[in-house]
Amino acid sequence: MTKTRNMTRRGFLGTSGQIIAGISITATVGGIAFRAEAEPKDFLMADGKIGFGTILPLSGGFTVVSQPWIHAIKYAIEEQNAAGGVKIGDKSYLIENPVGDEQYSAQGGLTAARKLMADNVHYSGGYVSVEAPAAVQGINQQQDHLMVLGITGKDLCLTDNKLRFYEYALAQATGPYMAEYAYSVLGRRKIGSIELANTWGADFYFSFAKTFEALGGKMVARGYLQPNQTDFSAQISDMVSQGVDALYIIMGDGPASAVALQARSGGLGTDVPILAQGAWGPEMYLDAQGKATMDGAVYPGVVAYTEWSDKHKQLNDKLYADTKLYLNNWFWHGYDPTKIVLWAMEEAQSLDPKNVVAAIPAVVEKRAAELMIKASGAIQTADKGVFLKIPMTIGRFNANADFANEPALVAVTEEKYVGFPGWMPEKWEGYTANPADGSVNWYPTMDELVALRA
Amino acid sequence: MQLFMQQIVNGLMLGGMFTLISIGLSLMFGIMKVANFAYGALYMLGGYAAYWASSLLGVPNWFAILVAFAATFLLGVIIEKFGFARFRGNEEATLIFGLGVALIARGGAVLAWGSQSRFFPVSFNAYHIGGIVLPAARFWAAVASVVIVICVYLIVNRTKWGRIIRAVSDNPERASLAGFNTQLQYLLTAGLATGLTGVAAVLLIPVFSLSPAVDDSALYTAMTVVILGGLGSISGCIVGGFILGIVTAIAFGYLPSPIAPAVPLLVLILTLAFKPEGLFGSRDRVV
Numbered sequence: 001m002t003k004t005r006n007m008t009r010r011g012f013l014g015t016s017g018q019i020i021a022g023i024s025i026t027a028t029v030g031g032i033a034f035r036a037e038a039e040p041k042d043f044l045m046a047d048g049k050i051g052f053g054t055i056l057p058l059s060g061g062f063t064v065v066s067q068p069w070i071h072a073i074k075y076a077i078e079e080q081n082a083a084g085g086v087k088i089g090d091k092s093y094l095i096e097n098p099v100g101d102e103q104y105s106a107q108g109g110l111t112a113a114r115k116l117m118a119d120n121v122h123y124s125g126g127y128v129s130v131e132a133p134a135a136v137q138g139i140n141q142q143q144d145h146l147m148v149l150g151i152t153g154k155d156l157c158l159t160d161n162k163l164r165f166y167e168y169a170l171a172q173a174t175g176p177y178m179a180e181y182a183y184s185v186l187g188r189r190k191i192g193s194i195e196l197a198n199t200w201g202a203d204f205y206f207s208f209a210k211t212f213e214a215l216g217g218k219m220v221a222r223g224y225l226q227p228n229q230t231d232f233s234a235q236i237s238d239m240v241s242q243g244v245d246a247l248y249i250i251m252g253d254g255p256a257s258a259v260a261l262q263a264r265s266g267g268l269g270t271d272v273p274i275l276a277q278g279a280w281g282p283e284m285y286l287d288a289q290g291k292a293t294m295d296g297a298v299y300p301g302v303v304a305y306t307e308w309s310d311k312h313k314q315l316n317d318k319l320y321a322d323t324k325l326y327l328n329n330w331f332w333h334g335y336d337p338t339k340i341v342l343w344a345m346e347e348a349q350s351l352d353p354k355n356v357v358a359a360i361p362a363v364v365e366k367r368a369a370e371l372m373i374k375a376s377g378a379i380q381t382a383d384k385g386v387f388l389k390i391p392m393t394i395g396r397f398n399a400n401a402d403f404a405n406e407p408a409l410v411a412v413t414e415e416k417y418v419g420f421p422g423w424m425p426e427k428w429e430g431y432t433a434n435p436a437d438g439s440v441n442w443y444p445t446m447d448e449l450v451a452l453r454a
Numbered sequence: 455m456q457l458f459m460q461q462i463v464n465g466l467m468l469g470g471m472f473t474l475i476s477i478g479l480s481l482m483f484g485i486m487k488v489a490n491f492a493y494g495a496l497y498m499l500g501g502y503a504a505y506w507a508s509s510l511l512g513v514p515n516w517f518a519i520l521v522a523f524a525a526t527f528l529l530g531v532i533i534e535k536f537g538f539a540r541f542r543g544n545e546e547a548t549l550i551f552g553l554g555v556a557l558i559a560r561g562g563a564v565l566a567w568g569s570q571s572r573f574f575p576v577s578f579n580a581y582h583i584g585g586i587v588l589p590a591a592r593f594w595a596a597v598a599s600v601v602i603v604i605c606v607y608l609i610v611n612r613t614k615w616g617r618i619i620r621a622v623s624d625n626p627e628r629a630s631l632a633g634f635n636t637q638l639q640y641l642l643t644a645g646l647a648t649g650l651t652g653v654a655a656v657l658l659i660p661v662f663s664l665s666p667a668v669d670d671s672a673l674y675t676a677m678t679v680v681i682l683g684g685l686g687s688i689s690g691c692i693v694g695g696f697i698l699g700i701v702t703a704i705a706f707g708y709l710p711s712p713i714a715p716a717v718p719l720l721v722l723i724l725t726l727a728f729k730p731e732g733l734f735g736s737r738d739r740v741v
């Protein structure tokens with residue numbers, strides 16, 4: 001005979017309360033205990049190394065973008081390992097660099113990130129799409145995982161995420177300079193545009209258009225493109241019919257090459273300059289078509305993209321040997337920012353990402369001279385992570401450059417457009433506001449930007 | 455009105471090219487009853503064969519077309535011999551085999567040749583007729599596409615070999631009893647069908663560019679055209695190609711840009727929903 005016990009409501013609530021209280025106390029005590037011994041072994045991989053992962057497309061589109069970036073992170077880590085690794089207290093830790101396939105998709109990025117997190121990797125860099133980092137940002141803070149990313153777009157990089165190191169320029173900061181250059185220096189008045197259909201594309205469009213229109217120019221025939229789109233004849237015909245005098249391509253490499261080619265053959269001749277954003281690298285000019293269609297394109301790059309030194313040569317040779325590609329903006333997304341994070345571990349004397357991200361502003365200032373991208377500090381926000389203060393330069397592409405021995409991007413001669421701030425001023429409300437807040441001026445004009453910086 | 459006419463002309467040129475991309479897939483399905491998911495990858499590989507022949511050996515474009523045809527013909531024969539032939543009658547295995555070949559081809563292409571876009575040298579000249587712009591490369595690609603597709607139609611429907619492969623397709627056992635080597639006919643059909651993808655690649659790369667990622671767009675385009683026109687119907691392939699070309703041009707020319715890319719897919723969905731056999735399709739159609 002089985003003995004049963006009827007539970008009253010009071011009894012049930014009482015028992016439940018005891019269980020919940022027990023769990024809470026255990027979790028709290030456990031948490032304290034965890035915190036007490038969290039440094040640094042709890043942030044190491046099974047082999048005792050620090051995991052710094054890379055998440056970029058290894059398949060699908062955009063592998064041409066990801067290859068320089070993947071190798072840039074790898075080279076930075078190799079250099080740190082060659083110097084003895086990361087020194088915390090009296091111990092040094094080597095760094096391992098597992099690579100995950102972003103697949104240029106949310107699911108791909110999320111799967112790759114989860115794999116890294118399962119392997120106790122607390123740092124990852126890369127993320128070339130908007131969709132993948134947006135998805136990973138949903139879980140990274142829970143997992144104590146610092147994301148090092150540099151793809152702009154307010155709905156991606158200006159959302160709350162305390163464990164974010166934003167390592168590149170914001171569209172809001174570069175767009176006005178590009179627009180002013182197009183209007184004042186190139187004398188353009190009617191610009192047609194084609195942009196990647198996501199928040200990255202939208203931010204580059206609006207940050208440019210607001211200033212261009214404020215100056216008196218007109219934006220016409222705004223078009224969108226998909227990463228796998230191959231035909232742009234309809235959009236080009238629309239631009240031709242509206243008489244555009246410049247073409248703004250907010251996208252890089254494969255699709256951008258096709259847009260430029262089809263524009264040139266579809267009625268927009270070489271007297272219509274191309275203004276460009278995105279992954280524009282020397283590989284776009286290696287054949288006759290690239291040279292004929294894109295030579296002289298106007299493009300905002302990091303300072304390092306327009307310079308050349310022995311170190312450039314050394315990195316360029318190494319990258320070419322590994323990938324048959326040359327240095328471009330995407331390399332500079334990976335190289336210095338990875339070093340900054342590794343140095344920040346030493347600065348913080350901790351491997352806890354929360355401590356490391358907090359140490360980034362200090363380490364950038366202290367070691368600025370060692371950075372090829374000439375970053376001049378970083379902005380610590382309350383809830384959105386840390387944003388690098390990275391200078392940018394408008395350049396013209398030299399399709400005929402000797403890419404093995406000189407930069408493909410030649411800085412323009414006008415001083416104002418060389419080394420301008422690629423970050424938004426610290427008091428900009430975008431660093432604290434919700435990206436969905438329509439009352440915020442998300443795309444200040446050049447005049448408004450200057451006033452903000454004053 | 456002039457812009458509308460320009461978009462129609464754009465659509466016609468695009469339609470011609472879409473037809474050429476699709477003809478090999480239609481042929482394979484019509485004769486061999488094979489849904490070849492490696493089709494886009496073969497298009498891409500044909501493009502690289504021609505590209506390297508042109509850039510490394512400096513051969514003229516017409517010769518590059520022959521190289522691409524020969525290379526993809528051979529690939530088609532190999533894939534048929536060691537893949538589709540073994541899985542004939544097993545649709546799931548055929549599908550998975552095709553997808554596997556596509557993945558390997560794309561990954562291999564990235565490793566071997568990098569993922570940057572490549573182009574054939576082409577003139578930027580354009581013909582101007584009454585305010586309508588006809589880019590020379592695009593115009594001649596469209597014309598060549600139509601000529602090639604008509605030739606394929608005539609070969610399949612008006613020649614002795616065409617009758618043989620249609621007989622094999624209609625009833626392989628009976629064709630075999632009649633003395634035809636059905637395996638040889640399958641090999642030749644697979645070779646021709648994939649060889650045509652190589653030709654398409656050479657003609658269309660100057661317009662669309664070449665990279666390992668073009669396989670997806672080629673496969674999607676070909677699938678859409680073939681389903682729209684009717685599986686295995688060459689006539690349907692021609693009509694389907696032109697409809698898709700015009701719909702695409704009008705959609706991108708006039709609809710809000712975020713909506714435009716969905717319109718060709720909408721055409722595909724509507725076809726599957728209301729006329730799943732396609733415009734020229736029938737259950738037992740043989741080309």
